[in-house]
Amino acid sequence: DAKTTQPNSMESNEEEPVHLPCNHSTISGTDYIHWYRQLPSQGPEYVIHGLTSNVNNRMASLAIAEDRKSSTLILHRATLRDAAVYYCILGGRNSGNTPLVFGKGTRLSVIA
């Protein structure tokens, strides 16, 4: 899997938008961009994924750069429940059955 780079930590005020960046300069044409998050004392949970176009779901939005070398996870209104570690992961079909590789992610703190 291609490597991703994320900031170690970020802080946000409650009810404000949060933009979590991810760099993946070595991404290949068939790599999907996945985001998972891990709430305290829980297992990771799926947030969103995309290939080329921006994606929206009930949890978040994913903005993908035109050259696909970076992406941004957008939480439109941060709540205290969004405090978690967010993982940006690349998954490519060329890697066969090997599972996703989780890095250290970005620890998001939300301030009331």
Place this chain on the structure above:
Amino acid sequence: NAGVTQTPKFQVLKTGQSMTLQCAQDMNHEYMSWYRQDPGMGLRLIHYSVGAGITDQGEVPNGYNVSRSTTEDFPLRLLSAAPSQTSVYFCASSYSPGRGASEKLFFGSGTQLSVL
């Protein structure tokens, strides 16, 4: 719908003891995997399985054994526990490897293991 169930939630072992961490899923997923997470670290893959009777090693397989006799269950065995195996263990499942469209990984809530 229970999803991915891991037992036990907590376990304390003495060095040299063996035990099995249980993982079961009720979503008819073919793909299952085990990760460990140490403090301040990301998840590291131990073993995975792409279907009943098929298993393969991940990044950190030493000291662990797995088998997959049914689609639903994927137990992880510690053969002779060591303090270095103190960690939180997560089991995950998906319809297929977590890549591409609609191939989400579903995780259990984890097992906190301490080896003294």
